[in-house]
Amino acid sequence: MKIYGLELIRGLGITFGHFVTSYTAGFRRAIQQGRNRGQVRQQPGEKGIFTVQYPEERLKVPERFRVLPVLIYDGKDGDKRTQQTERCTACGICAKVCPPQCIWIVQEKDPTGKPMAKASEFFIDVDVCMNCGLCAEFCPFDAIKMDQNFELGGGERQASHIFDINKLHVSTEYYARTHPKAWAEEEARRKAEAEKKAAAAAAKSTA
């Protein structure tokens, strides 16, 4: 004789089990962290159900996490940008590689009308950008990078979703903070290149 409904009870048992572990895992984490809430990450070994208590705490995003592009200038947060500190040379690779063509660049011209290696205007249409990161991947000057800020919701788009050159620029200090590993690698590479250049110049002058 087959007894019907046993599977139903078993299913309810599974749900109950999940219900209980959702509390145990949460309490365990609460005890471990105490009031010190901030950035959290789920580990594969962790038992039970993991819920991030956004906005009190946030998922720690990995370094490569990408949302929208930013432009980089050398210096600290809040420093005034100058032509020397801005890294972008308006070479246009990012605009050429951008799949939905959301990057718009105006090249600066000197008083005689000769184009300069600088962007006078730089726009990113946030409502077209697909966050793919190709611009940052192919920029030869490490001038455009992917930002990690995702809390961008707002009530308006016509004016605020066209990011201009002022809104796009962040300092290297900011970038080093969000991308410590990539920053260290890039610095090491730049240093090595500079040393190589210096050595070559020294060799040339002695010869």
Add this chain to the structure above:
Amino acid sequence: MAESNVHLNRTEDQILEQEVRRHVLITPWGKLLEMVTPIYNWGRRSSIWPLQFGLACCAIEMICTAASRFDIARFGAELFRASPRQADLMIVSGTVTKKMVPMIVRLYNQMPEPKYLISMGACASAGGPFKEGYNVVSGIDKFLPVDVYIPGCPPTPQALLHALITLQEKIDKQSIQTVRWYNKEAGAEIPVPELGPDLLDLRRAEEIKGMCASPKKPAAPPILPPMIPAPKLIAAETQGAYPKAIELANRLNQAVAGQAVSVAGGTLVVEPQAIQKVGQYLKLQPDLDFKYLSNLTCTDYQDCYEVVYNLYSITKPGPSVTLKVRAQKGNPVVPSVTKIWPGADLQEREVWDLYGVRFDGHPNLKRILMWEGFDGHPMRKDYLEAYYEAPGKIFPSRWKEGHHKRAEEWVPFSDNVKYPAGFDPTQFVPAREHTAPVTSTSVESLKTDTLVVNLGPQHPSTHGVFRMKVVVDGEKILALEPVMGYMHRNHEKIGERNTYLMNFPYTDRLDYICSMANNLGYAVAVEKMLGVKPPERAEYIRVIMAELTRVVNHFWAIGFLLNDLGAFFTPALYAIEERELILDLFEMASGSRMMCNYMRFGGVTNDLPEEFLPMAAALVNGRLPKAIEQVDRYLTHNEILLSRCRGVGVLPRDAAIAFSAAGPVLRASGVPYDVRRAEPYSIYDRFNFNIPTRSEGDVYARYQVRIAEMWESHKILKQALKEIPGGEIQAGKKLWNIRVPAGETYGRVENPKGELGFYIVSDGTDHPYRYHIRAPSFINLTALELMCKGHLVADVVAILGSIDIVLGETDR
């Protein structure tokens, strides 16, 4: 006495007044409302029930927001209502297409006030990366009022929660006196747009009429995309570089075709009148056995339309035969091959829709991705979209003098629409297609008591914006017609303007559950043309990513199959717990949870970060097998699952092959066919794994195949993680403007949903001349009617769930 009485009365009055003042609040009406407002707002902000409504990729992130990791219930917004009449919030999650927008507006009209709208992601806000497409609306705010916009593609679940909090803050600031819904003048319904020659906003009818009566000449005529002639024919008798093709052509000519078959670049070009005979011969000759029509598409050449058929043999793994039929430019007609390969049905309709090639003898030749009445065949090279700028990217307006201008600002109708000259919207009579009877090959006679039911495109169980037009007799299905195109985002048209590299992030958005696997498919196809081989480490990384994707997809498919069976969301939420951990791995390696854009021609973008392999090993050796085992143990012998799935939706073996079914659907019908074994790509030939099959061909068999495939993927993952070598991750230099040698290819991989193919024609430049995607979700639907006939309406949902479609790929 009287006097004292008066005195007493007066004091009583005073006392009464004092009492009243103490216990009763006397205040002007407006002030009272201001006092009630915080309670009113608190009530609204704490119970925002969203509509269970998803459009595209963003909807997947929306579902994740409702799952345990992010848990939207903490904000009182977990009750996703399937009916607009019970919902407060519409989250427009994904690309709004022209074909879908009338339904969205109708749903919004049906929601009672107070209602809110979140525009999630770049597509919903303004068209996003698909903005230039011919079937894409440039933002939902062209029709509906939006409360919160979220940038991002796709916004992460946390970004959606942030938007919800932003909406709550907005509600907090509102006053009961000024809110829209108590205002007597407001509250009018938004007119539902119509589908005419293009999307028609009825509010602008008069304006459009005027513009069509006297069309403005553009300042400069647009530069048309350049066209190349079709590949040259080689006379069949001459011995050339393609001995096999020539041998087969000679054999066909002798056997059936007279002189109708010739050879061009390794493919067979068949005269239109001979295609059916040639097809029959190729299919029925036992030593040829080309029973499986993998792909059917078309290319627009300078001198002809070329219809392409990629044929494979199921029993004899090996190279394909590519047939081509050339149709004249003026009135292109090709005989239909649906009688030989029924799997050609939807594909021929797609070619008719997009290229205007008529298939003689097709039982139901109507548009499939666009709507009946749409003006033009959009994949033709001379069809220019409203936002057309240049034949290829980069657009010259972007660099050096790139003063930003929205596309709306320079096109004639200030929107992504175009109408024929003289079009009069006020006289326009829309086709009410959804009430028309189903045209089906298989209904012998329609009785008078049958009923046409439209399931979808907004339906909780259609896995996206998919529609089924069902003819029922009581509860029994007599006929069924899949209706799609509600998410047609013009991947192929945009893909032909993109450079080869630019198409990578677009492939992410095809089957957005499996973006890594799509990346691999595209990379494999183009690498075939380039002749590049990625280094060992990159190959291993690719395999690890593709197999993790398969596990993710099958968890998702099984969870939502249970959802379709009526186990409302609980199993689905449990099944996607492990998915989050795998997405963490993807995010760690590529930077995005869903839109990975991780692979490149000849390698991968970045090497794996240090913590990837330990975490992947911990997952694969610990949690993942436990989770698969849990699903297997709880569900495989569950009596409800068994009684709902066994014997339902049977697809017999021969029909599965004939209908070009692929992936788990094909293997559940007893065909051990897997591209990873039949035509090994990447390094799959060195792993030890089986191809699970079942012979029953029903919903349960498809479920079992998926479970078994997860175990096989687990096996591959264990081997790959153990053996992965160090070293380079990129062959040669990574180029952004790579040029591909002229020629054509059909590259295919075994995606979790079935065979994903890319048919690419290169003219030697940096963007493809033809870029076609053979989407398994799309072609698997060809057999849907056969599976559903005779079953009940409730079973249709389960059968659809067992096919496992994703609309991003179905409609492309």
